[in-house]
Amino acid sequence: MPVYLTLTRRELAAYFVSLTGYVIIAVATFLVGLSFALLLTKLHDAATPLPVTELFFQTPFFWLILLVATPVITMRLFAQEKFSGTYETLMTAPVGDGQVVLAKFTAAWLFYLLMWLPLLATFLLLRRYSSDPAALDAGTIGGTFLGIGLIGAAFMAVGLFASALSRSQIVAAMICLAGVVSLFLLSFMGDRVNLNSGWHATLFAYVDMPDHMGDFARGLVDTRAVAYYLSLTILFLFLTLRVVESRRWK
Amino acid sequence: MNGGSIIEVSDLTKRYAGHTAVSNLAFTVGRGEIVGLLGPNGAGKSTTMRMLSGFMPATSGTVRVAGFDVFAEADEVRRRIGYMPENNPLYLEMRVREYLRFRARLKGLGRAQTRSRVDVVLAQCGLTDVSKKIIGHLSKGYRQRVGLADALVHEPELVILDEPTIGLDPVQIRAVRQLIREVGRSHTVLMSTHILPEVEMTCSRVMIMLGGKILAEGAPDTLQQVMSNGSPVIAEIAAPAADLQSCWATVAEVEYFDIAAGADGFHRCTLTPRGGVDLRERVFAVAHERGWALRELTRNRHTLEDIYMQVTRANEEEES
Numbered sequence: 001m002p003v004y005l006t007l008t009r010r011e012l013a014a015y016f017v018s019l020t021g022y023v024i025i026a027v028a029t030f031l032v033g034l035s036f037a038l039l040l041t042k043l044h045d046a047a048t049p050l051p052v053t054e055l056f057f058q059t060p061f062f063w064l065i066l067l068v069a070t071p072v073i074t075m076r077l078f079a080q081e082k083f084s085g086t087y088e089t090l091m092t093a094p095v096g097d098g099q100v101v102l103a104k105f106t107a108a109w110l111f112y113l114l115m116w117l118p119l120l121a122t123f124l125l126l127r128r129y130s131s132d133p134a135a136l137d138a139g140t141i142g143g144t145f146l147g148i149g150l151i152g153a154a155f156m157a158v159g160l161f162a163s164a165l166s167r168s169q170i171v172a173a174m175i176c177l178a179g180v181v182s183l184f185l186l187s188f189m190g191d192r193v194n195l196n197s198g199w200h201a202t203l204f205a206y207v208d209m210p211d212h213m214g215d216f217a218r219g220l221v222d223t224r225a226v227a228y229y230l231s232l233t234i235l236f237l238f239l240t241l242r243v244v245e246s247r248r249w250k
Numbered sequence: 251m252n253g254g255s256i257i258e259v260s261d262l263t264k265r266y267a268g269h270t271a272v273s274n275l276a277f278t279v280g281r282g283e284i285v286g287l288l289g290p291n292g293a294g295k296s297t298t299m300r301m302l303s304g305f306m307p308a309t310s311g312t313v314r315v316a317g318f319d320v321f322a323e324a325d326e327v328r329r330r331i332g333y334m335p336e337n338n339p340l341y342l343e344m345r346v347r348e349y350l351r352f353r354a355r356l357k358g359l360g361r362a363q364t365r366s367r368v369d370v371v372l373a374q375c376g377l378t379d380v381s382k383k384i385i386g387h388l389s390k391g392y393r394q395r396v397g398l399a400d401a402l403v404h405e406p407e408l409v410i411l412d413e414p415t416i417g418l419d420p421v422q423i424r425a426v427r428q429l430i431r432e433v434g435r436s437h438t439v440l441m442s443t444h445i446l447p448e449v450e451m452t453c454s455r456v457m458i459m460l461g462g463k464i465l466a467e468g469a470p471d472t473l474q475q476v477m478s479n480g481s482p483v484i485a486e487i488a489a490p491a492a493d494l495q496s497c498w499a500t501v502a503e504v505e506y507f508d509i510a511a512g513a514d515g516f517h518r519c520t521l522t523p524r525g526g527v528d529l530r531e532r533v534f535a536v537a538h539e540r541g542w543a544l545r546e547l548t549r550n551r552h553t554l555e556d557i558y559m560q561v562t563r564a565n566e567e568e569e570s
Binding site for chain 2: 088247
């Protein structure tokens with residue numbers, strides 16, 4: 001346990017000793033701010049029965065941030081260590097492969113959550129100044145952040161896996177981008193192929209990310225969605241562990 | 251330090267797709283030794299060290315460190331090894347003390363122990379003044395010391411250093427060598443290098459490696475002695491060339507000889523012995539017997555460099 005915490009701390013600190021961490025947070029904050037402004041204009045024009053959090057997911061900003069930030073956050077995790085050779089010093093220390101994978105994942109995920117904190121600020125701002133406190137309650141905000149955390153865990157795991165595959169951060173980022181964009185695009189498969197019934201349609205409904213996020217934003221926690229993201233996370237963490245272990249088979 | 255061997259390598263082989271990097275390596279390293287692994291680039295030194303440190307598995311064969319199998323009991327072994335890989339990779343964005351503290355914690359040291367050990371290795375490696383600096387801002391010599399400090403921080407029984415002086419300037423090289431010698435007083439050290447004077451200066455034993463095999467092994471002095479057996483004796487003798495010629499032809503121990511005219515009546519004879527015997531006493535006796543003046547009598551003593559060249563060249567010829 002102390003080894004895991006030591007590793008996590010170093011990984012998390014690595015975002016803040018280089019410029020990358022600040023740049024990612026700055027860009028995310030800018031985009032969140034932009035979407036907030038857009039949201040305010042929308043609300044100004046017409047009243048809406050939807051919770052504010054759900055409106056947020058209907059803008060492309062959330063998905064843009066998610067899809068772009070994931071590779072940028074995760075690409076360095078393994079690739080940089082392999083490239084600089086510190087992977088060798090790390091893996092010859094008495095640490096378990098599983099601890100390394102888990103620590104890197106935890107650090108990336110915590111950083112990702114940190115990146116979303118400005119969103120919480122916009123919600124609180126809105127709540128402070130809106131006439132109707134019901135527009136934003138603890139349930140919807142909690143649900144929103146649960147959704148953000150879950151989808152983030154899955155995406156960070158995909159990115160971690162991509163980073164473990166390569167020595168080059170660029171390659172890792174591209175593999176990761178291909179991975180998360182594919183997962184995201186699966187959401188629209190159901191609509192694209194015009195399936196309205198049958199098991200195909202059910203299947204595609206299970207992987208419909210905007211739909212899941214909409215539920216979470218309404219404060220609705222669907223266990224199927226929770227199970228989907230948790231399984232994705234576990235699957236990719238497991239695959240990453242196998243990649244890390246693979247140097248023992250070579 | 252109790253006796254016995256700390257590294258036992260038997261039948262170690264590493265095959266990559268297409269070529270064999272290390273083949274059937276076998277050697278032991280005793281506690282307290284400073285062993286140098288010498289060889290040209292691509293001889294398999296780094297591969298061997300990576301297998302010793304447990305970073306890379308062997309294709310076949312076993313490595314035991316302090317009695318533990320490197321692969322099956324990896325954690326036990328890793329706790330006992332301080333390993334500095336080739337090119338000394340470090341987290342350049344971290345500060346020196348912060349890095350060493352991180353490494354110490356990673357290696358399982360407690361909080362109090364970490365604090366005291368980090369202070370010890372900082373002082374030992376001459377890093378106390380730069381402990382607050384960012385590693386990326388340090389010179390290569392200092393970075394090498396950070397790598398060494400990391401290798402030593404958990405008080406390992408065995409220190410493995412892969413090319414510890416590569417890329418340093420002469421002053422830095424001297425400082426790092428000095429440090430390694432000091433470390434060798436209390437630890438077993440296995441270091442690789444392709445620089446000959448380095449092993450002569452720092453190591454108690456040398457293994458010359460080429461093409462994934464150990465070609466020669468021994469203390470630098472013994473190695474020199476052994477390899478010098480059978481090397482020609484040079485004698486400068488004041489005698490007519492014809493007399494010398496007939497004389498050497500009758501001495502059974504001389505396989506062949508060469509006589510060159512020297513200044514003021516002396517001749518320089520190069521005598522190659524038969525069966526690796528030392529000819530010097532015999533030459534003196536002959537000269538004494540016949541009343542010849544003898545003013546030089548030496549045997550070519552191989553430097554480690556000669557041995558290295560000889561061994562590697564012999565191997566190349568064998569292969570071609």
